[in-house]
Amino acid sequence: MQIKEYILWLWKTTKGVRATMACNTIFGILHVGTSIFFIWTSKHLIDIATGKSEGPFVLFVCIIVVCVVLQQLLSAVIKRQESLTETKLANRLRHSLFIHIMKGPLTSSENIHTGDIINRLEKDVNIVANLLSHVIPSGCVTSIRMFAAFIFLLSLDIRLAGIILLIMPVTLLSSKRHIHKMRKLTENIRITDSHIQIYLQDNLQHRTLISALSATNLASQRLFSLQNILYRQIKCRTDFYIFSRTMVQSGFAAGHTTAFLWGVFCLWQGTVTFGTVTAFIQLANQVQQPIVKLGNHIMAFIHTFTSVERLNGLATLKTEKQDTPIKLGNMPGIRLENVYFSYPNDDRNIIENFSHNFIPGSLTAILGKSGTGKSTLLHLLAALLIPQKGNIILYDRKQEAVASPQTRCNIVYVPQGNTLLNGTIRDNLLLGKPDASDEELHDALIVSAADFVYELPQGLNTPCRELGTGLSEGQAQRIAIARGLLHTGGILLLDEPTASLDKDTERILLDRLTESVLDKTIIIVTHKQSTAQFCTHIVNI
Numbered sequence: 071m072q073i074k075e076y077i078l079w080l081w082k083t084t085k086g087v088r089a090t091m092a093c094n095t096i097f098g099i100l101h102v103g104t105s106i107f108f109i110w111t112s113k114h115l116i117d118i119a120t121g122k123s124e125g126p127f128v129l130f131v132c133i134i135v136v137c138v139v140l141q142q143l144l145s146a147v148i149k150r151q152e153s154l155t156e157t158k159l160a161n162r163l164r165h166s167l168f169i170h171i172m173k174g175p176l177t178s179s180e181n182i183h184t185g186d187i188i189n190r191l192e193k194d195v196n197i198v199a200n201l202l203s204h205v206i207p208s209g210c211v212t213s214i215r216m217f218a219a220f221i222f223l224l225s226l227d228i229r230l231a232g233i234i235l236l237i238m239p240v241t242l243l244s245s246k247r248h249i250h251k252m253r254k255l256t257e258n259i260r261i262t263d264s265h266i267q268i269y270l271q272d273n274l275q276h277r278t279l280i281s282a283l284s285a286t287n288l289a290s291q292r293l294f295s296l297q298n299i300l301y302r303q304i305k306c307r308t309d310f311y312i313f314s315r316t317m318v319q320s321g322f323a324a325g326h327t328t329a330f331l332w333g334v335f336c337l338w339q340g341t342v343t344f345g346t347v348t349a350f351i352q353l354a355n356q357v358q359q360p361i362v363k364l365g366n367h368i369m370a371f372i373h374t375f376t377s378v379e380r381l382n383g384l385a386t387l388k389t390e391k392q393d394t395p396i397k398l399g400n401m402p403g404i405r406l407e408n409v410y411f412s413y414p415n416d417d418r419n420i421i422e423n424f425s426h427n428f429i430p431g432s433l434t435a436i437l438g439k440s441g442t443g444k445s446t447l448l449h450l451l452a453a454l455l456i457p458q459k460g461n462i463i464l465y466d467r468k469q470e471a472v473a474s475p476q477t478r479c480n481i482v483y484v485p486q487g488n489t490l491l492n493g494t495i496r497d498n499l500l501l502g503k504p505d506a507s508d509e510e511l512h513d514a515l516i517v518s519a520a521d522f523v524y525e526l527p528q529g530l531n532t533p534c535r536e537l538g539t540g541l542s543e544g545q546a547q548r549i550a551i552a553r554g555l556l557h558t559g560g561i562l563l564l565d566e567p568t569a570s571l572d573k574d575t576e577r578i579l580l581d582r583l584t585e586s587v588l589d590k591t592i593i594i595v596t597h598k599q600s601t602a603q604f605c606t607h608i609v610n611i
């Protein structure tokens with residue numbers, strides 16, 4: 071990413087909070103104004119006190135008190151505003167990226183591990199939000215503070231101001247080589263950090279398996295070595311940063327000391343007043359703090375490059391076109407004509423010249439060896455994948471439509487395995503139909519042979535913990551079928567719905583499905599002949 075694109079990306083991200091950011095900057099400038107005014111007043115006050123000039127002593131004391139109170143008030147307002155802007159920015163950015171990823175086609179984000187996505191949405195978003203809400207407004211104010219202090223110094227004594235110019239080695243930090251090296255170091259750190267998050271997520275999610283394989287020690291060693299890599303990378307960046315920072319600060323310290331000694335010398339010579347020297351020392355501080363701050367801001371700006379690149383990687387993932395859904399009649403059919411499909415970066419045709427007509431109201435079993443492409447076929451029917459060649463057409467008596475995200479409203483897809491989300495059984499069912507009544511929930515649970523729910527102590531309010539923990543695989547699958555049945559859509563796709571069921575439960579489920587679901591075209595992927603026997607059609611792939 072080029073610096074221009076980086077800045078443009080940041081600019082776009084500030085949409086909606088630009089006014090607040092501008093306000094924060096204005097408050098910061100007011101803070102600078104009061105600081106400079108404070109210094110000017112204190113100079114005069116000291117000159118009046120030491121008899122070098124005349125003026126209203128009490129008025130100057132009052133002005134100083136007002137300046138101090140104003141500074142405290144402004145600091146409090148700035149802190150509050152910065153914190154609120156940061157949260158707002160982070161929420162907006164996280165929300166828009168979340169929606170973007172969720173709307174993407176199946177193949178768009180699957181090369182990025184969920185752990186990495188979460189790491190980006192958490193840490194990189196926070197880094198960017200901090201830069202925009204805090205670093206940039208503060209950088210503007212800091213530069214103005216330096217400039218104002220310098221002009222004031224110039225008005226006091228041109229020679230003292232000249233000395234201040236010597237203490238600007240901060241430019242070292244913005245040299246091209248320096249930026250390039252910091253970017254590289256930060257990039258490596260963020261990648262390793264993501265690897266650790268992926269590793270933690272995988273291992274924690276599969277901790278039962280890891281224990282069963284007695285691989286806890288191995289898991290611990292691997293985590294330790296990943297953490298060691300991160301430690302070394304952070305150490306390397308910290309050393310480099312501390313070295314640059316020390317160079318900058320040493321330059322400043324030398325300039326500051328020279329300036330101070332020069333001021334004392336002028337006082338000794340009687341060429342400046344005591345008030346001027348006090349003002350000078352305060353102004354030198356007004357320059358010192360900003361220089362240190364500016365150095366940190368430049369670092370934060372460089373660190374954020376990597377985060378912006380990582381977030382841009384998510385923001386540029388493909389999305390599906392969001393057009394008006396095409397709703398077909400109650401019981402549509404679906405026709406495949408010479409369909410070819412292969413996954414990206416894989417030359418193999420998983421689906422090759424496949425044709426079949428799933429007629430309205432039919433109940434079809436798709437049989438085939440493991441890995442032959444049965445789940446892929448369901449994904450194609452649901453338009454979660456798009457074929458390279460051939461047509462997939464949904465139709466009813468009146469119209470036809472090529473399978474696309476727009477036709478997905480006609481599809482109810484129940485994937486393989488446990489797909490329950492964190493929440494209660496009721497929450498999971500309502501995902502299928504948010505306004506479903508208890509009676510509708512009851513009917514769907516009966517048809518999917520999941521009436522065991524009513525025997526659980528908490529019934530519909532039973533919590534489904536992570537990945538449906540607390541329920542058996544077969545129970546979770548039947549609740550997922552009930553959820554699918556609640557969803558509107560005339561084509562029901564079931565991927566291995568009976569895989570975890572005993573013979574009796576399998577029969578009850580299929581009996582009830584065939585008796586009650588009369589308004590849907592049903593397609594079942596299965597390995598079991600016993601399931602296929604219930605179907606009106608069989609397709610082998």
Ligand SMILES: Nc1ncnc2c1ncn2[C@@H]1O[C@H](COP(=O)(O)OP(=O)(O)OP(=O)(O)O)[C@@H](O)[C@H]1O
Nearest residue numbers: 180413416420438439440441442443444445446447
């Ligand atoms: N996201 C993917 N990217 C690349 N290749 C994939 C992807 N998903 C599946 N495949 C490949 O596509 C082939 C078909 O997979 P699919 O899951 O459709 O098989 P299946 O018939 O449903 O298998 P099973 O009966 O074991 O569930 C496999 O060889 C698999 O390696």
